[in-house]
Amino acid sequence: MEHVIIVEGVTKKYGSVFAVKNLSFTVKKGEIFGIIGPNGAGKTTTLEMLEGILKPNSGTIDVLGYVPTKQLRELNKRIGVQFQSTSIQKKMKVKEALQLFASFYDGPSQKDHLIELLGLHEKLNVHFEDLSGGWKQRVTLALATIHQPEILFLDEPSMGLDPHARREMWSLIERLRKQGCTIVITTHYMEEAEKLCDRVAMIYNGELKALDTPQQLLSGSISKNITFESHQLKLEDIEPIPGVLRVEENDGLFHVFCKNQQETAYQIFRICHEQEISLSNFYFEKGTLDDLFVHYLEEEVVQ
Amino acid sequence: MNAVVQLAILETKMFFRDRLSVFWTFLFPVVMIWLFGSMFVGNEMNGLTFAEQFVPSWIGVNIVTTSFFTLGTVLAGYRETGVLRRYQSTPLQPWKILAAHTVQGTVIFFFSAVLLMVFGMWMYGLSLPEYIGSTLLALVISILAFFPFALFLTSLAKNTQAAAAISSLFLNVMLFLSGATFPIAFMPEALQFVAKLLPLYYVINLLRGTWNEASISSYGVEVGIFLGISVVSILLASRFFRWSGK
Numbered sequence: 001m002e003h004v005i006i007v008e009g010v011t012k013k014y015g016s017v018f019a020v021k022n023l024s025f026t027v028k029k030g031e032i033f034g035i036i037g038p039n040g041a042g043k044t045t046t047l048e049m050l051e052g053i054l055k056p057n058s059g060t061i062d063v064l065g066y067v068p069t070k071q072l073r074e075l076n077k078r079i080g081v082q083f084q085s086t087s088i089q090k091k092m093k094v095k096e097a098l099q100l101f102a103s104f105y106d107g108p109s110q111k112d113h114l115i116e117l118l119g120l121h122e123k124l125n126v127h128f129e130d131l132s133g134g135w136k137q138r139v140t141l142a143l144a145t146i147h148q149p150e151i152l153f154l155d156e157p158s159m160g161l162d163p164h165a166r167r168e169m170w171s172l173i174e175r176l177r178k179q180g181c182t183i184v185i186t187t188h189y190m191e192e193a194e195k196l197c198d199r200v201a202m203i204y205n206g207e208l209k210a211l212d213t214p215q216q217l218l219s220g221s222i223s224k225n226i227t228f229e230s231h232q233l234k235l236e237d238i239e240p241i242p243g244v245l246r247v248e249e250n251d252g253l254f255h256v257f258c259k260n261q262q263e264t265a266y267q268i269f270r271i272c273h274e275q276e277i278s279l280s281n282f283y284f285e286k287g288t289l290d291d292l293f294v295h296y297l298e299e300e301v302v303q
Numbered sequence: 304m305n306a307v308v309q310l311a312i313l314e315t316k317m318f319f320r321d322r323l324s325v326f327w328t329f330l331f332p333v334v335m336i337w338l339f340g341s342m343f344v345g346n347e348m349n350g351l352t353f354a355e356q357f358v359p360s361w362i363g364v365n366i367v368t369t370s371f372f373t374l375g376t377v378l379a380g381y382r383e384t385g386v387l388r389r390y391q392s393t394p395l396q397p398w399k400i401l402a403a404h405t406v407q408g409t410v411i412f413f414f415s416a417v418l419l420m421v422f423g424m425w426m427y428g429l430s431l432p433e434y435i436g437s438t439l440l441a442l443v444i445s446i447l448a449f450f451p452f453a454l455f456l457t458s459l460a461k462n463t464q465a466a467a468a469i470s471s472l473f474l475n476v477m478l479f480l481s482g483a484t485f486p487i488a489f490m491p492e493a494l495q496f497v498a499k500l501l502p503l504y505y506v507i508n509l510l511r512g513t514w515n516e517a518s519i520s521s522y523g524v525e526v527g528i529f530l531g532i533s534v535v536s537i538l539l540a541s542r543f544f545r546w547s548g549k
Contacts, residue, residue: 076393079392087384087385089386100310100313106394
């Protein structure tokens with residue numbers, strides 16, 4: 001498959017602090033590519049280097065065949081960007097903003113299509129400052145996609161949105177992808193990455209920790225767990241079992257993170273059988289990216 | 304080009320949506336003229352009536368307020384709130400942004416100047432400029448010098464507050480020392496020397512002169528100074544254009 005973004009060994013320093021360290025990845029045409037990590041991990045720095053706003057200290061970046069910092073104007077014709085908490089002029093009406101941004105590009109605009117898609121009809125005459133957070137995000141999303149960009153960069157698009165607005169945002173992003181747009185998205189909501197992204201790059205402290213499909217990342221050993229209820233079993237019974245990584249217990253509800261679910265389950269059943277302890281609601285659970293993330297963070301702390 | 308026109312029209316519309324800036328730009332100068340009028344009307348100076356002196360001066364002052372507040376401080380705000388940062392990822396070039404704001408500023412300034420003139424004619428019997436072509440040319444040259452100058456200076460500010468502080472400093476110093484409010488002849492010599500270092504002094508000379516006494520060809524020094532400031536400022540403002548406060 002065709003690669004639209006190729007990043008090789010990119011490092012960015014602010015003074016002596018590394019914001020991004022030796023980062024390499026590629027983004028395929030038409031995919032939704034997630035960059036996830038906690039606040040301050042280097043997500044925005046990475047995105048701004050792809051957009052040609054920041055120049056890396058070393059390494060190479062290729063976006064649609066351009067070197068972003070050198071061919072910024074050409075690149076800007078073909079990409080769309082939605083910033084974190086962006087602002088346009090407070091007193092600008094929604095329809096004015098759409099018209100203005102359409103005038104920046106030579107080609108045809110999909111203004112009317114976007115008004116339809118994003119349901120902007122009712123807000124066309126509203127000043128930007130009077131919109132709620134969710135509507136502001138819709139408008140800035142429309143501005144970013146008005147020229148039918150080939151790559152769309154979204155920096156924390158659902159930050160500050162309520163769960164309902166967030167879900168709507170996801171379905172809009174899905175629809176834009178169906179139009180053939182490649183989407184690069186940063187987020188620190190793991191749920192968002194899991195539901196939306198084809199592939200996910202996990203960044204922590206400016207370094208790439210993992211890169212795969214959410215399913216593949218979750219099928220790794222770290223994130224598998226076993227859940228059950230028992231009021232007699234104790235943490236001390238389970239923690240020594242070989243292959244158990246971590247146990248969480250809350251009011252008789254156990255989460256056991258382990259390398260091999262079947263083996264660990266057998267050991268738990270054996271202990272319970274020998275000690276005549278009753279178990280209930282026992283099931284294998286697939287972890288979430290959140291669990292995976294916590295795992296990487298803890299690893300970092302241990303080191 | 305379409306983008307420049309669109310942006311200029313929109314920025315002009317948005318200016319009129321902000322009541323506070325409308326007040327300061329249009330009504331404040333009229334109120335000032337009226338106040339000074341109540342003190343000085345009837346006292347002729349250098350053979351000029353009150354209105355012949357003060358209306359051209361305040362039109363000159365309005366060039367300064369427009370360039371520093373309507374343009375400079377607003378753009379500094381856009382820089383701080385990410386409006387310019389948003390433009391940075393579009394094909395829009397910096398010169399188009401500066402050009403659009405210059406057009407917007409010129410339109411707003413034009414309205415304010417006409418308002419002051421009409422007020423002067425109605426209240427104090429002011430007549431149209433003697434050398435009207437020269438006066439218009441003088442205004443264009445002053446605008447070309449002041450707008451980019453202010454845009455460059457305020458772009459050095461870290462945030463809106465700093466830009467507003469720079470602007471207020473310039474405005475107040477020029478207001479009191481350039482002869483717009485108090486006749487220079489009343490000032491001690493040292494201050495008269497300082498006044499002649501301020502660009503507004505020359506704007507006022509040029510406007511009063513072409514309004515009452517002679518055509519622009521007699522003001523070679525002023526025109527030369529402004530064209531110089533203009534070229535240098537345009538170069539600086541577009542070369543050192545900053546998209547964000549970072």
